[in-house]
Amino acid sequence: MHDNHPRTITTDALPEVITRYLKAHHAHDTATAVAAFTGDATVIDDGNTYHGTAAIERWLGRSATEFTYTAHLTGTQQTDTTHYIATHHLEGNFPGGTIDLRYQFTLHDDLIEHLTIEP
Secondary structure, three states, X not given: OOOOOOEEOOHHHOOHHHHHHHHHHHOOOHHHHHOOEEEEEEEEEOOEEEEOHHHXXXXXXXXXXXXXXXXXXXXXXXXXXXXXXXXEEEEEOOOOOEEEEEEEEEEEOOEEEEEEEEO
16 A cells, blocks of 8 residues: 655665666667566556567567667656656657656566556
């Protein structure tokens, strides 16, 4: 049970698995990124849901090739011991050119069980 009031934390305070996932995702290292998820993890991105590592692997592979962009971590928050938010500012050749996205993580046994990416 949590009170849904995220508090700001330093990027160093993010769990290692989230940092590892974000670095791998931005480096297009799909194998390392997928390994950060539980076997039955779910990712929701751009209104689409990807369930399980095979679907997440396909999503990561596609997002790596669809657009070219830079992402800068602009904020990190923690709601409780299993819920974290990492906000990124993206600039690139996607529609609109810039966007701020909130990566909302739910952890289970030191792995990512759920990730929602939304503005």
